[in-house]
Amino acid sequence: MDLQHLPRSDILADALLRDRLTCDPEALAALQASIASEGLRQPVEVFPITGDTPWGLLAGHRRLQCLDALNRLTPGSWDTIPCVIRKPADIPLAMALMVSENEMRAQISPWEKGALLCEAVEFGLFDSIDTATDALYPTLTRQARSRLRGFGRVVEVLGDLMTHPHTLSSARVDRLAVAIRAGLGEIMVEALHPVGRASADRQWRALLPAISEAILLPEDPDAAPPPATPEPPAPAACSA
CATH class of the missing domain: 3.90.1530.10 (Conserved hypothetical protein from pyrococcus furiosus pfu- 392566-001, ParB domain)
Structure with a gap:
């Protein structure tokens, strides 16, 4: 020592x-x-x-x-x-x-977890968010680490723009991560520029159109499959 x-x-x-x-x-x-x-x-x-x-x-x-x-x-x-x-x-x-x-x-808030991963990469302690997640959270399940990587990528894309990011719930950060995985990060950044350092609620409303457009890509190995849409019931057979 x-x-x-x-x-x-x-x-x-x-x-x-x-x-x-x-x-x-x-x-x-x-x-x-x-x-x-x-x-x-x-x-x-x-x-x-x-x-x-x-x-x-x-x-x-x-x-x-x-x-x-x-x-x-x-x-x-x-x-x-x-x-x-x-x-x-x-x-x-x-x-x-x-x-x-x-x-x-x-x-610890989801934003703080994501920011820790980003800062660890920024300081050269790890070469990517993926390796930082695996090293810092080795006991978590694959699904839980995937979620944390999503937190990190949200901070990576939106970190300098969000007004009160620590107030974001896990569900909201998850939705932002889905949109970024769908390739909508640049659109989200552009949506935030007109509102500037507005309130957290106004920023969220500005992001909603992009979030609503997000689609989980089938080829994304980290993305959970969307919930199945139930089949409509078959029409009842007519009695003779």
Whole structure:
């Protein structure tokens, strides 16, 4: 294990997406008090990134929040932080553990799951959304991983345009994924441009025509078959 004390200013806290749910203030305060009195028992985990900040935070978001708060109370107290440096080969496993922990601890929105996959690819940790999904969610069924890949592709296509994407239900993100699989991504992007940063409801209404046109392609191996249309009842035979 490569443990180093790194300057806090060299660590980008939001290098990777993690759950955005509000932390329990009481639990956070208790953790901060524990660190203040006993020190940091478990170092944070970082990985190398490109750009102005050399390290990205991989694990320990709550710990880093507490250290920042303590540093504001007593400037200079946590200018450097003990960090475990993860090498590129270790990052997929570490991320998978982080994802597993988040899944058990709190409900993560479908958009956040998709955004995590996209950011993992953007940072070069995986070469595609498919490989990121398989690595970060290895225990899920094939159907569940297919759904997550759909979430990732929705974020990939619409991520910069949606106003409040974290409010989208799983059902709505599924419908967006179906439209993108049907090749309607560009049409959806064009539909969003006129409404700009409108409300989530207005954006959804702008997308509805494209969503309504979406057809699951038979050759798409990830697509679930559409529900069968029941055969009309045969006409009753005429009595003699």
